[in-house]
Amino acid sequence: MTTLLWLQASGCGGCTMSLLCAESPGAIEMLEDAGIRLLWHPALSLETGAEARALLEDVAEGRVALDILCVEGAIARGPAGTGRFQMLSGTGQSLMHWVTAIAARARHVVAVGTCAAYGGVTAAGGNPSDAVGLQYDGAHPGGLFAPDWRSGSGGPVINVAGCPTHPGWVTETLMMLAAGEAVALDGMARPRFYADHLVHHGCPKNEFYEYKASARDLSEIGCMMENLGCIGTQAVGDCNIRPWNGEGSCTRGGYPCINCTAPQFEDPAHAFVETPKIAGIPVGLPTDMPKAWFMALASLSKAATPTRIGANAHADRVIVPPTLRKPR
Amino acid sequence: MTEARLVVGPFNRVEGDLEVTLDIADGRVARAQVNAPLYRGFERMLEGRDPRDALVITPRICGICSISQSAAAARALADAMGLQPTPQGAMAAALIHAAENAADHLTHFHLFFMPDFARPAYAGRAWHARAVDRFTAMEGSAQRAAVAARAELLHVMGLLAGKWPHTLAIQPGGVTRAPGPREKARLAATLRAFRRYLEATVFGGRLEDFCALPDEAALMRWPGGDAALFLEIAADLDLRHLGRGAGRYLSFGAYPGAEGPAFAAGIWDGALRPVDPALIREDLSHAWMKGATAHPLDGMTEPDEAMAAPGYSWCKAPRLAGLPMEVGALARQVVDGHPLALSLATGGGVLARVAARLLELARTQIVMEGLVAGLDPGARFMAQGALPRQGSGAGLVEAARGALGHWMRIENGRIAGYQIIAPTTWNFSPRDAAGVPGPLEAALQGTPAEGPVPLAVQHVVRSFDPCMVCTVH
Numbered sequence: 001m002t003t004l005l006w007l008q009a010s011g012c013g014g015c016t017m018s019l020l021c022a023e024s025p026g027a028i029e030m031l032e033d034a035g036i037r038l039l040w041h042p043a044l045s046l047e048t049g050a051e052a053r054a055l056l057e058d059v060a061e062g063r064v065a066l067d068i069l070c071v072e073g074a075i076a077r078g079p080a081g082t083g084r085f086q087m088l089s090g091t092g093q094s095l096m097h098w099v100t101a102i103a104a105r106a107r108h109v110v111a112v113g114t115c116a117a118y119g120g121v122t123a124a125g126g127n128p129s130d131a132v133g134l135q136y137d138g139a140h141p142g143g144l145f146a147p148d149w150r151s152g153s154g155g156p157v158i159n160v161a162g163c164p165t166h167p168g169w170v171t172e173t174l175m176m177l178a179a180g181e182a183v184a185l186d187g188m189a190r191p192r193f194y195a196d197h198l199v200h201h202g203c204p205k206n207e208f209y210e211y212k213a214s215a216r217d218l219s220e221i222g223c224m225m226e227n228l229g230c231i232g233t234q235a236v237g238d239c240n241i242r243p244w245n246g247e248g249s250c251t252r253g254g255y256p257c258i259n260c261t262a263p264q265f266e267d268p269a270h271a272f273v274e275t276p277k278i279a280g281i282p283v284g285l286p287t288d289m290p291k292a293w294f295m296a297l298a299s300l301s302k303a304a305t306p307t308r309i310g311a312n313a314h315a316d317r318v319i320v321p322p323t324l325r326k327p328r
Numbered sequence: 329m330t331e332a333r334l335v336v337g338p339f340n341r342v343e344g345d346l347e348v349t350l351d352i353a354d355g356r357v358a359r360a361q362v363n364a365p366l367y368r369g370f371e372r373m374l375e376g377r378d379p380r381d382a383l384v385i386t387p388r389i390c391g392i393c394s395i396s397q398s399a400a401a402a403r404a405l406a407d408a409m410g411l412q413p414t415p416q417g418a419m420a421a422a423l424i425h426a427a428e429n430a431a432d433h434l435t436h437f438h439l440f441f442m443p444d445f446a447r448p449a450y451a452g453r454a455w456h457a458r459a460v461d462r463f464t465a466m467e468g469s470a471q472r473a474a475v476a477a478r479a480e481l482l483h484v485m486g487l488l489a490g491k492w493p494h495t496l497a498i499q500p501g502g503v504t505r506a507p508g509p510r511e512k513a514r515l516a517a518t519l520r521a522f523r524r525y526l527e528a529t530v531f532g533g534r535l536e537d538f539c540a541l542p543d544e545a546a547l548m549r550w551p552g553g554d555a556a557l558f559l560e561i562a563a564d565l566d567l568r569h570l571g572r573g574a575g576r577y578l579s580f581g582a583y584p585g586a587e588g589p590a591f592a593a594g595i596w597d598g599a600l601r602p603v604d605p606a607l608i609r610e611d612l613s614h615a616w617m618k619g620a621t622a623h624p625l626d627g628m629t630e631p632d633e634a635m636a637a638p639g640y641s642w643c644k645a646p647r648l649a650g651l652p653m654e655v656g657a658l659a660r661q662v663v664d665g666h667p668l669a670l671s672l673a674t675g676g677g678v679l680a681r682v683a684a685r686l687l688e689l690a691r692t693q694i695v696m697e698g699l700v701a702g703l704d705p706g707a708r709f710m711a712q713g714a715l716p717r718q719g720s721g722a723g724l725v726e727a728a729r730g731a732l733g734h735w736m737r738i739e740n741g742r743i744a745g746y747q748i749i750a751p752t753t754w755n756f757s758p759r760d761a762a763g764v765p766g767p768l769e770a771a772l773q774g775t776p777a778e779g780p781v782p783l784a785v786q787h788v789v790r791s792f793d794p795c796m797v798c799t800v801h
Binding site for chain 2: 008010011012013014015016017018020021022023026027028029038042043044045046047048049050051052053076078079080084085086087088089090091121122124125126128129131163164217218219239243244245246247248249250251252253254255256258260266270271272273274316317
């Protein structure tokens with residue numbers, strides 16, 4: 001049996017809400033089937049008030065063994081380093097205090113969502129509550145915990161980043177930990193099983209991308225990279241390989257990928273739905289392609305755009321179907 | 329005389345952080361104080377940004393009312409732009425919003441509210457074994473069925489909104505994705521499956537029959553589903569008389585369409601009257617906030633880092649014409665004039681709030697079916713507009729938990745001020761300068777409070793379905 005404690009720090013609770021969208025099997029059954037016992041979860045458990053406090057104290061003082069600590073939400077350090085912008089109600093102590101005490105007892109610590117991983121939206125726009133991630137402050141190593149901090153198992157905080165997290169990212173990380181399997185991490189401590197993919201992979205707008213047939217306004221079905229701020233070619237995530245809520249994803253919904261799995265996505269220094277350009281050329285092209293090659297191929301393919309693709313790119317649905325080849 | 333002070337926290341199975349301080353005399357709550365102990369400062373984060381960024385930032389206030397925040401921000405932007413969504417775009421946005429609200433009602437009933445009746449303290453009650461079987465936290469058969477049904481219902485989001493929570497699909501001019509004929513067929517299939525679940529499991533009968541119940545007496549005889557189990561418990565524990573509110577209800581009106589909203593806007597305090605948002609003020613006297621009482625267009629959010637008395641919460645105290653207002657499904661259904669809701673409002677306590685939520689769940693399913701039937705896959709789903717350099721806008725919507733307002737000021741093409749009043753800001757507000765408690769604080773007075781974690785107090789608090797992350801934001 002693997003024990004799991006879930007704390008909600010300074011966030012919106014949306015990663016829990018997303019987790020409950022897991023299907024086949026559902027989230028509760030999936031944890032149970034993997035031999036994971038939920039000691040306490042703020043949205044799901046019976047215990048409240050004194051009952052919950054007793055449980056948290058048991059874990060913090062080592063009377064109950066903790067295998068996995070999941071933290072959802074950033075850590076509010078303000079005002080003035082006190083953490084009092086988020087008190088754990090009924091305890092007279094900050095959430096910052098409780099996470100520090102309990103993480104020291106955990107074999108594995110999982111940051112669920114971009115807030116817990118890097119600060120996320122809670123740290124946006126001047127960061128009013130002085131929020132940080134568990135082991136990162138934005139893209140910089142060292143958040144609530146120092147860069148060399150390690151949990152009981154010897155590993156760093158596992159950053160299941162995303163805003164929100166896909167239910168599969170969370171359940172699969174937890175199942176791997178419960179099975180004693182290693183979770184390989186990328187350079188931002190995100191599980192590689194989803195962070196080795198780009199949101200671009202499997203995006204239904206790929207044909208438009210190939211020809212740089214670009215949407216000019218939201219609701220046009222063309223590629224959103226050139227004008228509408230889409231960063232799917234650079235953002236990590238398998239969002240278009242295993243879709244959300246049945247068959248969705250941001251780009252399938254007709255709006256741009258805003259790179260929500262990345263540190264500091266919350267402050268892009270331009271409007272989210274607008275691509276910044278220098279001399280008409282988008283800045284921030286795909287990271288692992290020489291810029292000159294990209295520009296050469298883009299101008300070639302743009303010139304070669306078939307009528308069908310150009311027309312559809314500026315419509316809100318397919319208006320020109322594919323040309324049918326008559327069988328010989 | 330106060331005999332004891334009890335601090336209940338962490339108060340879980342609410343969305344977000346909540347602490348309730350109770351002064352107890354003669355085994356009852358003499359005075360209650362509600363504290364929202366989390367401050368993030370969303371209104372400050374928005375200052376200086378491109379106004380459209382509100383559509384990315386504000387949904388992330390809350391993972392359970394995310395679409396409501398989207399809808400309010402989109403409406404505030406549209407107001408500032410002088411833009412109307414296309415009729416079909418408004419319908420698709422209403423459908424997305426209604427699906428979130430229905431999912432939230434389901435989550436509240438099964439995951440947040442009902443598990444308390446499975447507690448050992450109720451062992452020996454005629455219904456206890458059934459409550460344990462159906463609603464034990466994380467194990468009850470009704471809980472698991474509700475989580476599964478909710479996940480399937482939210483396929484509406486996968487089809488129309490990309491994902492849930494946190495979508496950019498709802499825009500000032502409509503929605504970003506135009507559903508085609510096959511999406512329409514698939515949406516109808518998803519809703520038929522959800523109706524099958526509601527009728528077989530939650531209601532044990534036809535939704536139309538539940539919606540036709542004329543009054544509370546008829547409701548209490550409803551025979552089917554987990555609704556009947558709740559009603560049996562409510563009768564046995566006299567939840568009608570527990571946690572009675574002040575009987576003043578506010579709704580901004582839900583799901584606007586060509587012929588007005590599906591659920592009407594207004595206030596009700598014994599009679600129905602129109603709502604005038606110009607009469608809203610936020611009182612900061614008992615909040616850890618600096619500044620004067622103001623209308624949200626003139627309001628500010630400047631936290632008092634010393635957290636000085638008499639402040640005791642990060643929550644401001646909104647008042648309409650100087651009075652606290654109760655918001656939520658009960659308020660919405662009362663203002664809409666539904667006979668069952670009007671009858672329930674004579675009790676106005678835990679039974680009324682929870683039963684009105686069930687009524688609204690049934691009515692919302694019927695609203696969603698109508699919206700899907702009316703979708704025209706050939707129409708335009710989005711209108712384009714331009715943002716003003718200077719201007720202001722208000723977006724008033726109904727979240728699952730009640731009236732939600734966004735007020736935005738734009739200067740030099742940037743957000744100069746952004747104020748939000750969320751449903752639980754109304755319901756769980758602290759006292760105002762006149763010492764008048766917020767709706768929950770008032771409803772808790774006189775509630776039995778035995779033991780370290782009084783059950784009656786939990787029923788009252790959860791009957792409001794608080795969303796604390798929205799409350800302070």
